[in-house]
Every structure is written in structure tokens, then in C-alpha cells.
Amino acid sequence: xxxxxxxxxxxxxxxxxxxxxxxxxxxxxxxxxxxxxxxxxxxxxxxxxxxxxxxxxxxxxxxxxxxxxxxxxxxxxxxxxxxxxxxxxxxxxxxxxxxxxxxxxxxxxxxxxxxxxxxxxxxxxxxxxxxxxxxxxxxxxxxxxxxxxxxxxxxxxxxxxxxxxxxxxxxxxxxxxxxxxxxxxxxxxxxxxxxxxxxxxxxxxxxxxxxxxxxxxxxxxxxxxxxxxxxxxxxxxxxxxxxxxxxxxxxxxxxxxxxxxxxxxxxxxxxxxxxxxxxxxxxxxxxxxxxxxxxxxxxxxxxxxxxxxxxxxxxxxxxxxxxxxxxxxxxxxxxxxxxxxxxxxxxxxxxxxxxxxxxxxxxxxxx
Numbered sequence: 001x002x003x004x005x006x007x008x009x010x011x012x013x014x015x016x017x018x019x020x021x022x023x024x025x026x027x028x029x030x031x032x033x034x035x036x037x038x039x040x041x042x043x044x045x046x047x048x049x050x051x052x053x054x055x056x057x058x059x060x061x062x063x064x065x066x067x068x069x070x071x072x073x074x075x076x077x078x079x080x081x082x083x084x085x086x087x088x089x090x091x092x093x094x095x096x097x098x099x100x101x102x103x104x105x106x107x108x109x110x111x112x113x114x115x116x117x118x119x120x121x122x123x124x125x126x127x128x129x130x131x132x133x134x135x136x137x138x139x140x141x142x143x144x145x146x147x148x149x150x151x152x153x154x155x156x157x158x159x160x161x162x163x164x165x166x167x168x169x170x171x172x173x174x175x176x177x178x179x180x181x182x183x184x185x186x187x188x189x190x191x192x193x194x195x196x197x198x199x200x201x202x203x204x205x206x207x208x209x210x211x212x213x214x215x216x217x218x219x220x221x222x223x224x225x226x227x228x229x230x231x232x233x234x235x236x237x238x239x240x241x242x243x244x245x246x247x248x249x250x251x252x253x254x255x256x257x258x259x260x261x262x263x264x265x266x267x268x269x270x271x272x273x274x275x276x277x278x279x280x281x282x283x284x285x286x287x288x289x290x291x292x293x294x295x296x297x298x299x300x301x302x303x304x305x306x307x308x309x310x311x312x313x314x315x316x317x318x319x320x321x322x323x324x325x326x327x328x329x330x331x332x333x334x335x336x337x338x339x340x341x342x343x344x345x346x347x348x349x350x351x352x353x354x355x356x357x358x359x360x361x362x363x364x365x366x367x
Contacts, residue, residue: 006265007056008247009083011042012258013065013076014276017098017133028276030067037280039072041257043079045284049263050255054086057244059093064118066094077110084111089243091116091155096138104149114242115146116155116186122176123169126162136176143180153240155184160214170214174221183240187218188233212356219352231307232355251296251303267291293320301314302362310342310349324348324365331364 015030017039028034058080068076084090091114092107099117107115121127122136139156146154156177160170177185189211219229227235231249234242247254256263260274271287273279291299297320304311316324325332332348334339340354340361354361 004061005052006050006253006255006319007052008244008252008254008345009050009058010254010256010258010263011046011058011060011080012062012245012256012259012261012272013068014038014063015067015261016062016064016339017067017095027187030064032069032072034280035068035072035278038259038276039075039079041280041282042076045257046079046083049257049265050083055083055084055255057089057091057247058083058087059091059244061116062092064095064098065092066098066100066103070100070106073103077106077112081110084217087111089114091244093243094120095144096142098132099142099145101145101149103340104145104151107229108150113151114153114155115151116157117142119156119177121162121165122173126165126169130162140180143182152183153188154180154182158181158187158218160183160189160218161211167213167217170217171221174218175358178221178225184234184236184242184257185222185227186234187215189214198226215356216352217259229308229352229355246307246309249303249307250309251299252350264291267296267367296320297322298366301365305348305350305358305362305365306355308349310344310347313348314355327367328365335361 014028015035016028017030036127060076060080064077066073090112092112093116094103095118117139117155118132119136119139120130120132120141124135127134127136127221143156146152158173158177165173217234222235223229226237228238229235230241231245234245236242253264253266255265256270256272258272259276259279260272262269262271264270267290269289269291273283273285275285278285289295297316300316300319301311301324311324313323316322331342332341335354336343338353339351340357342349342351350358350361
């Protein structure tokens with residue numbers, strides 16, 4: 001299948017000042033002695049993998065990219081600079097405690113125009129209990145610092161279902177987040193992964209019922225405040241949806257570089273090695289999945305239905321020579337009647353209720 005050129009680039013920086021009790025991302029404690037060769041290796045991979053230097057979105061995630069020392073942080077920005085000539089959305093993830101004035105100025109002068117801050121909770125006791133090293137006051141200071149220096153496109157992350165967080169505390173979290181007036185808010189339900197402190201301490205993830213009620217509460221408050229629930233876990237002011245993440249949900253291809261990074265190029269989904277020693281040696285053993293036509297169909301359905309852009313039935317027919325509505329009419333009509341889906345302009349669009357049972361809907365649509 002003929003593809004358009006790849007327009008999005010993800011770069012992974014695995015280092016963190018400290019490791020959170022729930023975290024299962026590819027990460028390790030920050031030590032300068034590892035960061036120096038890591039950036040050297042990252043630059044080599046970037047030059048080999050990312051053939052289109054005129055990407056439209058760049059996302060630098062982790063880990064915590066801002067955990068790097070200032071000179072290494074500048075080195076990272078300069079390494080990415082050749083890819084920023086046509087960039088429209090350029091995001092850096094950060095933690096409040098490692099966001100200094102110097103780093104903000106460096107990002108601003110190098111074209112970064114969007115920041116995603118890991119808040120997770122606005123209750124200082126809860127933050128301490130999950131081994132986060134910031135306070136809500138640090139978050140407020142970080143947001144102020146960014147806005148004062150010309151970066152006002154800010155996303156704030158929140159985790160739903162952390163231990164000992166009541167419904168009342170959740171409402172306070174949302175109100176505290178809203179007081180900072182971010183353009184984008186992400187809320188993720190807690191998942192407990194093997195090998196994390198949460199798993200070892202036998203902490204349970206929230207039940208489906210709890211997660212549903214938490215998302216419903218968040219959705220009600222944010223919609224009243226003018227936010228659009230445009231993807232299962234994401235809300236934005238109109239016009240501030242994450243273009244980079246929409247690349248994933250539109251099932252479009254993207255570069256992924258760095259330790260444990262995932263990418264999708266030339267009909268192949270891949271994941272880099274998570275072994276730092278091997279990565280530094282240049283032995284990047286990738287896990288790969290060749291995406292055949294049948295897989296592509298399934299990804300198109302599964303990913304497109306995560307957002308209110310929905311699944312375009314005309315595009316689906318053009319791509320796969322299949323009439324999905326004709327083939328799945330009974331299931332589609334049933335979900336429309338029950339209020340889980342909308343059928344508008346030949347697109348299948350999930351409602352809030354549909355987003356909450358998306359796995360079930362997707363299974364019913366896949367042969």
C-alpha cells in the first residue's frame with residue numbers, strides 16, 4: 001500500500017531523577033556517565049532512521065527529558081534542530097522539579113512550542129506516597145515560568161485511581177488543574193504492571209466501575225469548562241488537540257528513536273531494544289511486526305474509534321475495498337441505538353459511553 005511520507009518523530013529519553021512507584025515505561029536513574037554516550041548513540045540512530053527531515057510534529061518523551069544536565073539538554077535540542085524546519089507542534093515532556101528557567105529559555109529558542117507536565121495528583125501527600133518529588137506548588141510555578149517565557153500550549157497529566165484518592169479528592173484535583181488554565185489535559189486510569197513497586201506491594205488497579213465513574217466525573221467537569229473530550233484519555237480546548245498523538249490514532253506512520261521507542265515505517269511496526277548496554281553498543285535488536293492488509297484493517301478500526309474524528313467509512317472502503325457498514329450493519333446500528341456510537345457524514349464516531357466500552361465495540365467490528 002502506497003504511503004505518504006512520515007511526518008511525525010518520537011524521541012525517547014529514558015532518564016529520570018527518581019523512579020515512580022507505578023511506572024513501567026523504559027526508564028532508568030539519571031547518571032551523566034550514561035547520558036553522554038546515550039545522546040551520541042541517539043544522534044546516530046536519528047540520522048539513519050528519520051529520512052524525512054521536514055516532519056510536522058516532534059515529541060520528546062521519557063523518562064524525563066528535563067532530567068538532563070543543562071549542557072546535555074542543549075546538545076539534545078541541537079541534535080533535533082535539523083528536523084524542526086517545518087515543524088508545527090514540538091512537544092517536550094517534563095517534571096515540574098526539573099524545569100528551570102534556563103531549560104525553558106533553551107526550549108523556546110530552539111522552537112519547542114508545547115510542554116507536557118507530569119502532575120499525576122495535586123495532593124502533596126498522595127504525590128509523596130507514590131514517590132513523586134514535586135508538590136502542586138511546583139506545578140503552579142512551572143506553568144507560570146512557561147507562560148512568562150512564551151510557551152503557553154501546556155498539557156497536564158493526571159492519573160485516575162491512585163490509592164487512597166477519594167471522589168472528593170478527584171474533584172479537587174480537577175479544580176486545581178483547571179485553576180492553571182492548561183490547553184490540554186490527559187487523564188489515565190492507573191494500570192499496575194509487573195516489576196513496579198505498586199505490583200510488589202500488591203496494590204490493585206481501580207475496578208472498571210470505579211474507572212468509569214472517575215472518567216465520567218472528569219468528563220462532566222471539563223466539558224462544563226469548555227474542554228473537548230476528543231480521545232478516550234484526552235481533553236483539549238478547541239484547536240489544541242495533540243497533533244502528534246493524532247498521528248497514532250489516525251493509524252499514520254511515524255519515526256521512533258531511542259531506548260525502547262516504538263515506530264511505524266514502511267508497513268512495519270517496531271520497538272527498539274530496552275537494554276541500555278546493547279543500545280549503547282549499537283546492537284538495537286528490534287521487535288518487529290509486518291503489518292499486512294488484515295492487520296491494517298484492524299488497526300484502522302481500533303485506533304480511529306479512539307477519537308471523535310471517528311472511523312471514516314469512505315476512507316475505509318477506499319483503503320480496503322470493503323463496505324464496513326454493509327458488513328457490520330447490525331452491530332453498528334445496535335450501538336447507535338444504544339447511544340454508544342454516532343453515525344454522521346459517513347463516519348462512525350464514539351460517544352463518551354462508547355469510549356468507555358471501546359474494546360467490546362472493536363471486537364464486534366473485527367472479523
